[in-house]
Amino acid sequence: MMKSPYTIRAQLMALVAAVALPMVGILAYTIYDNAKQQIVEAQTIARTLVVASASDVDHVLITNRDLLRQIAKRSLIRKMDGKHCDQVLSDLHDLFPKSANMTLIDIQGTAICSVVPQTKGKQVSVANAAWFKKSLATDGLVVSEPFVGPITGRWVTVLTYPIHDDAGNKIGFLGLPLDLALYEPDLSDAQLVPGTSIGVITAGGAVVWRNIDADKWIGKDLSNNKEFEKILAVKQGAIEGKGFDSIPRFYYVSPIAWADWYVYVGIPTSPFYSQLRKMLVRNILFSLAMLSFVFGVAWLIARRISNPISQLTAVTRAISQGSRVARAELVGPPEIREVAQEFNEMLKIRWHTEAALRESEINLSEALKIARMGHWEYELITDEFVLNDQYYSLHHTSAEKMGGYRMRSAEFSQRLVHPGDAHLIDEYIQRSLSVKAPELHLQAEARIICGDGKTRWVLVRFKIEQDNNGVTTRLLGVNQDITERKHAEQTRQKLNRALVLVSECNALVIHADNEQSLLSDICRLTVESGGFLMAWIGFAEHDANKTVRPVAQTGYEEGYLESVNVTWADTERGQGPTGKAIRTMQTVVNQDCQFNSDMAPWREAAIKRGYQSSIGIPLVINGKAIGALTINSADPFTFSKGEVVLLEDLADNLSYGIQTLRTRNEHQSALTFLQKSELSLEQSNQQLRDLTIRREEAREDERKRIARDLHDELGQILTVLRMDLSVMRMQFGASNPALLDQIKNILSRVDSTIQVVRDVASKLRPGALEAGIVAALEWQVAEFAKRSDIHFDLKIDESNIDLDDERATAIFRIVQESLTNVTRHAAAANVCVSLSRLQDNYILEIIDDGRGFDTEMLSGRTFGLMGVRERSMMLEGTVDIRSSPGKGTHVTVYIPVMKRQKR
Numbered sequence: 021m022m023k024s025p026y027t028i029r030a031q032l033m034a035l036v037a038a039v040a041l042p043m044v045g046i047l048a049y050t051i052y053d054n055a056k057q058q059i060v061e062a063q064t065i066a067r068t069l070v071v072a073s074a075s076d077v078d079h080v081l082i083t084n085r086d087l088l089r090q091i092a093k094r095s096l097i098r099k100m101d102g103k104h105c106d107q108v109l110s111d112l113h114d115l116f117p118k119s120a121n122m123t124l125i126d127i128q129g130t131a132i133c134s135v136v137p138q139t140k141g142k143q144v145s146v147a148n149a150a151w152f153k154k155s156l157a158t159d160g161l162v163v164s165e166p167f168v169g170p171i172t173g174r175w176v177t178v179l180t181y182p183i184h185d186d187a188g189n190k191i192g193f194l195g196l197p198l199d200l201a202l203y204e205p206d207l208s209d210a211q212l213v214p215g216t217s218i219g220v221i222t223a224g225g226a227v228v229w230r231n232i233d234a235d236k237w238i239g240k241d242l243s244n245n246k247e248f249e250k251i252l253a254v255k256q257g258a259i260e261g262k263g264f265d266s267i268p269r270f271y272y273v274s275p276i277a278w279a280d281w282y283v284y285v286g287i288p289t290s291p292f293y294s295q296l297r298k299m300l301v302r303n304i305l306f307s308l309a310m311l312s313f314v315f316g317v318a319w320l321i322a323r324r325i326s327n328p329i330s331q332l333t334a335v336t337r338a339i340s341q342g343s344r345v346a347r348a349e350l351v352g353p354p355e356i357r358e359v360a361q362e363f364n365e366m367l368k369i370r371w372h373t374e375a376a377l378r379e380s381e382i383n384l385s386e387a388l389k390i391a392r393m394g395h396w397e398y399e400l401i402t403d404e405f406v407l408n409d410q411y412y413s414l415h416h417t418s419a420e421k422m423g424g425y426r427m428r429s430a431e432f433s434q435r436l437v438h439p440g441d442a443h444l445i446d447e448y449i450q451r452s453l454s455v456k457a458p459e460l461h462l463q464a465e466a467r468i469i470c471g472d473g474k475t476r477w478v479l480v481r482f483k484i485e486q487d488n489n490g491v492t493t494r495l496l497g498v499n500q501d502i503t504e505r506k507h508a509e510q511t512r513q514k515l516n517r518a519l520v521l522v523s524e525c526n527a528l529v530i531h532a533d534n535e536q537s538l539l540s541d542i543c544r545l546t547v548e549s550g551g552f553l554m555a556w557i558g559f560a561e562h563d564a565n566k567t568v569r570p571v572a573q574t575g576y577e578e579g580y581l582e583s584v585n586v587t588w589a590d591t592e593r594g595q596g597p598t599g600k601a602i603r604t605m606q607t608v609v610n611q612d613c614q615f616n617s618d619m620a621p622w623r624e625a626a627i628k629r630g631y632q633s634s635i636g637i638p639l640v641i642n643g644k645a646i647g648a649l650t651i652n653s654a655d656p657f658t659f660s661k662g663e664v665v666l667l668e669d670l671a672d673n674l675s676y677g678i679q680t681l682r683t684r685n686e687h688q689s690a691l692t693f694l695q696k697s698e699l700s701l702e703q704s705n706q707q708l709r710d711l712t713i714r715r716e717e718a719r720e721d722e723r724k725r726i727a728r729d730l731h732d733e734l735g736q737i738l739t740v741l742r743m744d745l746s747v748m749r750m751q752f753g754a755s756n757p758a759l760l761d762q763i764k765n766i767l768s769r770v771d772s773t774i775q776v777v778r779d780v781a782s783k784l785r786p787g788a789l790e791a792g793i794v795a796a797l798e799w800q801v802a803e804f805a806k807r808s809d810i811h812f813d814l815k816i817d818e819s820n821i822d823l824d825d826e827r828a829t830a831i832f833r834i835v836q837e838s839l840t841n842v843t844r845h846a847a848a849a850n851v852c853v854s855l856s857r858l859q860d861n862y863i864l865e866i867i868d869d870g871r872g873f874d875t876e877m878l879s880g881r882t883f884g885l886m887g888v889r890e891r892s893m894m895l896e897g898t899v900d901i902r903s904s905p906g907k908g909t910h911v912t913v914y915i916p917v918m919k920r921q922k923r
Contacts, residue, residue, distance in 0.1 A: 036318040044307050051303055055296045059270070062287050063258045065213070066272035069285040073218055074274045076205035080198075081179070081278040085161040087112070088181035088194045097124065098183055100192050102132030102143070110135050118202045120172040123195040125152070125180070131195070136171050144170050146195075155180040155193055163279035166200055166226050166239045175200045175239045177228060200238045203229050215288035217263060223252070223280045227264075237264070251284060260289065328352030332360055339367065394478075398429070398449070398495040405432045414478065414499055417471035438467035438475055452484045452492045465502070477506035514551075514663050521550040522670045529677035538681065539572035542674055546651055547575040553630060553654045556581060557639070559647035560588050560602045568598055568647070575652070580629055584622050588645075593621050597636030601648045607668055608636045612656045632656040635664065637671035641679045649674065742770045793828040793855070794818055797835060801853060804839045815854035823862070827915060830891050831855070831864055837887050838866040838911055846870025846909065857917065861897075864913040872903045888913070 091097055096106040102124075109122040113135040124133035129147025131138065138144050146152045151164030164178040176197035183192045205218070219230035225243030242248040242264060250261050254273045263269050269286030276283060328351050338346040347367070348360035394411030398404070405427045412418050415436055419425050422435070429449065433442040444466055463481040470476055482497025524545050532538040539557050546555035554575030558568040566589040570581045587594045588602035595618040597608040611633050613619045613626045626634075631652040638645040649671050653659070659667075749763045794816050801812045823831065835853060842848055848870030856863050885901065888911065892899045897915035 033315065033318055033322065036314050040311050040314055044311070047303055047307060051296070051300055054299065055292075058292045058296070062213075062270045062289075062292055063272060066258065066270055066285040066287050069212075069216070069218060070272045070274045070283055073205045073220075073285065074276060074283040077220060077276050077281070077283060078278060080203075081161070081163065081276070084179050084196055084198075085181065085278070088161070088179065088196060092181055092183045092194055097194070098185060098191070100124070100126055100132065100183070102126075105133035109133060118199055120169055120174050120176045120197040120199040121195075123171070123197070125193045125195050127156075127190065127192055131171070132192075134171055138171055146170070151178055151180065152193075155182065156190075158182075159190070161278065163281070165222055165224060166228050168239070169197050172197060172199075200229055201234060204231070213287050213291060215267065215269075215290075217265075217267075217269060217286040218284070220276070220281050220283050221248070221252070223282065225252075228281060232265075252282065255282075325353065325356070328356040328360070332356075332363065335363075344371070394499045396497055396499065398497075400449070400453070400493055400495075403429050405429060411499065414476070414501055415468060415470050421471065436468055438469055441466040448482075449495075452495055455484055455486075455492065456490055465506070468499075476501060476503040478502060511660055511662075514658070514660065517549065517551055519666055521545060522666050522673070524549055525670050526673050529673050529680075532677055532681060533684075535678060535681045535685075536572070538674075538677055540574070542649070542670075543572045543574035546649075546670075550651070552651050554580070554652040555650070557647060557649050558586065558598055560645060565589065566594070568602065571647070576629060578629055580625055580631075583625055596622060597634050598648045598650045599636075601636035601638045601650075602645045605638045605640055605645045607638070607664060607671075609659050609664060610634045610636075611659065614656070626652070630654050633658050635659050635667065637668055639671055639675045639678065641675050646675075646678070738770055738774045742767060742774070745770065793821065793823050793831060796828065796832050797853065797855065800832065800835055800839070804843060808843050810843065810848055811850045813850070813852045815852065815856075817856040820857045821855065821862070827862070827895060830895050831862070831913075831915070834864060834888050834891050834913055835866065837891075841885070842866070842868050842870065842909075846872075848908065860917050862915045862917060864915070866911045867908065869908040872905050872907045872909055874905060875901055875903055885911075 091106075091108060091112070094106060094108065096104070097108075105124065109124065113119055113122045121134060121136040123131045123135070125131050125146065129145050129149070129152050131144045131146065134144075149164070149167075151162060154164075155162045159182055162180045164180070166175055166177050168174065169176045169178075176199055179196040179198065180193045181196075182190050183194060185191050217230065217232055219237070220228035221242070222228060225241055225245070225248060227237045227240045227242060230237040245264060247262050247264060247266075251259060251263070251271055251273055254271075256274050257272070259271050259273070261269070261271060263271065263286050267286075268289045270289055270292075271284055271286045273282055273284045275281070328349075331351070332348050335346045335348045348363045350357045350360050352360075394414040395408050396411050397406040399406065407419070407422075407425050407427065409419060412422065427435075429445055433445045437445060444464060448462070448464070461481070461483045463479065465477060465479055467475050468478050478499040479502045480497055480499050482495050484492055485494045485496065486492050525542055528538060528541050528545065532541075543555040543557060546552055552575065554573065554577055556570055556573035556577070558570045561567045561569050566587050568586040568588055573581060584596075585593060586596060586598050588599040590603060594600065594603060597610050600606075600608045600618075610616050610619055613623055613632055613634070619626065632654055633656050634650060634652045637649045637651075639647045639649060649667075651667065745763050745767050749760060749767070752759055754760075797814060797816065801814045804810070805812050839851065839853075842851055846868045848868035850869050852865070852867045854863075854865045854867075885899075889899050892913050892915060895915045897913060900912040900914070901909070902912075903909040
């Protein structure tokens with residue numbers, strides 16, 4: 021057993037560390053806080069000095085600005101007369117010794133007046149100076165960059181202020197050069213840390229003034245100095261850096277309001293950090309000394325406690341290895357001596373308890389032999405099962421054959437438990453470790469492996485034992501043989517499952533509408549609901565080899581059906597359940613593929629896929645086997661008599677379903693053929709109708725042509741003939757009375773012939789049709805009125821009647837045939853003809869008050885009405901005929917407004 025690193029000594033040292041380390045942390049934080057406060061103090065001093073210095077610079081600039089403003093108002097200054105300079109310039113220069121000079125500069129940049137004499141008496145020009153150009157653009161005080169004055173030859177910064185005339189125009193400037201070497205801010209009350217740097221710099225990088233080495237630094241250009249860039253980047257605030265002279269300082273920077281300048285103060289960091297380092301070293305040494313002392317004391321105390329415990333551990337280890345004489349020594353602190361004494365007393369009780377336990381085990385073994393039950397124990401510490409002789413008897417083996425009464429859990433699972441249930445061993449062991457309820461009783465059913473290789477079922481009952489801390493230490497259990505009961509339960513389950521399968525398949529058969537889907541669904545339900553490994557349906561082919569063609573399958577198949585080559589012939593490959601069932605029309609059961617000789621051709625392929633048993637059930641229709649339903653199971657001897665009966669019912673119902681679907685398909689085929697025949701007949705009728713339409717169109721065209729020829733050619737001939745006869749009568753009639761009479765007779769016959777020609781032409785194609793349907797119908801009704809005593813009434817809504825020639829001719833012919841029927845058969849006194857339009861249809865109505873007729877008695881030989889129907893159908897219209905004996909007849913024709921599509 022691996023020694024735990026968490027010993028008493030280690031835990032005591034950890035306790036000391038847990039107390040000491042926070043103290044060290046507090047000390048470190050105190051040092052850090054002091055350092056932080058000192059840094060804040062240095063920054064505060066720097067900020068105070070910066071504020072004072074900036075205030076002093078502002079005061080100097082403001083004071084000089086106000087002075088220059090007052091001088092600029094003097095009349096003598098405003099005259100800008102270089103020959104008569106104002107004495108006040110000299111007085112002010114004497115009054116303010118820090119000023120290097122006082123100058124009067126005209127608008128061209130020439131110093132026309134200067135307190136300090138100009139070089140060689142020649143006036144100096146500053147027109148090109150940057151500060152002068154800035155003064156020209158600025159109406160106020162301008163502060164220049166530091167430069168060497170051309171008149172004084174000293175480092176100065178010039179303060180310029182504009183001079184204006186009475187009109188307010190800028191005419192010149194007052195220039196006050198400040199001597200930078202003489203400038204020093206008033207910091208007399210400030211206590212400066214040695215090495216403190218105070219200075220003024222411009223935004224462009226020029227040093228205006230510096231308290232340390234002023235002569236060295238004034239006017240120096242630091243625009244390319246990186247440390248200067250860091251300080252200047254702050255604009256206003258604190259920063260820690262090395263500065264211009266590479267000395268580390270705490271800097272504080274502040275801008276000047278009246279110039280593009282910045283004041284900085286840098287306090288050296290070395291005094292502060294030196295003091296902090298001394299404090300840190302002193303505290304670290306103190307902390308190390310304190311920790312060494314505390315850990316040393318803790319080590320001695322831990323050793324005094326751990327040595328007796330180690331001795332007690334050695335005694336415990338000796339007892340676990342079988343020693344019955346080892347005892348704990350009574351040494352160490354009182355508490356440990358008391359524990360050792362209690363330990364020795366516990367050993368005495370244990371020896372007595374073990375003796376009593378051995379006697380109880382002997383009695384229990386005898387009881388188990390009587391009850392034919394096997395007892396076992398599992399110790400979690402050693403991961404071993406402890407078995408007895410009665411337990412081995414359940415497996416039809418002995419302790420000698422298995423190598424003893426103790427066995428590791430992995431070996432136990434491999435040798436004595438069925439592979440399918442071996443995982444339960446580890447699962448229940450892991451479950452027992454997580455259970456928090458002591459004395460918990462559990463049970464489970466599992467399969468065991470016997471010495472003869474057979475499998476039996478046992479009921480496992482066991483309880484979990486835990487120590488006072490709730491940790492599982494042992495499992496105690498017994499196994500009881502329940503093989504016979506389990507087989508009975510499995511048989512009942514199989515029958516129930518088969519019954520459910522038959523019920524579900526019957527529902528499929530009832531609702532099936534496709535044979536292939538029915539076959540596939542039956543196979544699927546057989547596997548899913550029946551719990552079988554694979555099911556397939558094969559149809560018997562009537563070829564030379566009498567092969568069986570698979571048509572549906574479900575389940576684990578993996579190419580099996582492509583390789584079995586089943587036949588229903590009486591050959592070696594026809595002796596399996598499928599072929600024999602088809603051939604004999606009897607159910608064939610194969611209970612064990614391993615030992616059934618009839619399965620020899622397929623044994624290897626079946627066992628490879630886990631098929632241990634199978635059944636073939638014939639599908640019989642009209643006394644002939646059309647195929648078979650074959651079911652493969654993963655277990656041998658799985659098909660009981662009751663289950664076979666239910667599966668045969670399933671096959672019978674499937675056969676009925678197949679027969680029903682095929683009959684239904686035959687009826688559907690017949691119905692489809694009938695529908696095709698009706699469609700063909702309808703197409704023939706349509707072709708006849710189209711032919712009739714073409715015939716009527718051709719007939720109408722021919723009538724039109726004949727009528728036109730009669731009217732145009734024959735009519736012209738007759739007219740010319742009559743004109744010639746009239747000329748003859750005028751020329752020869754007076755001298756020849758007999759010829760005159762003859763000519764009159766001929767003229768009369770010619771007139772009759774012309775009238776006949778006109779009548780024939782009108783009957784073939786009434787000329788009124790050329791004037792439109794309204795004129796044609798009026799002419800038609802008038803003609804019928806002449807030839808009969810019937811009163812005709814014509815009603816036409818001419819506002820929305822717009823018919824092409826085809827429709828106009830058809831409607832004219834319909835009215836002509838209808839009126840012909842009325843005059844021949846109706847015996848009517850009044851007839852009404854109307855033509856109107858309603859939405860997308862023209863409506864033609866012929867109403868008479870004649871004798872009427874029974875519409876149900878109409879025969880196929882009523883050619884007049886049939887002609888009306890045919891003509892309306894030519895225009896894709898419909899005809900409605902309403903009549904009854906003695907109540908007249910009402911014929912309504914509906915003709916679409918749009919022209920029909922040409923066929």
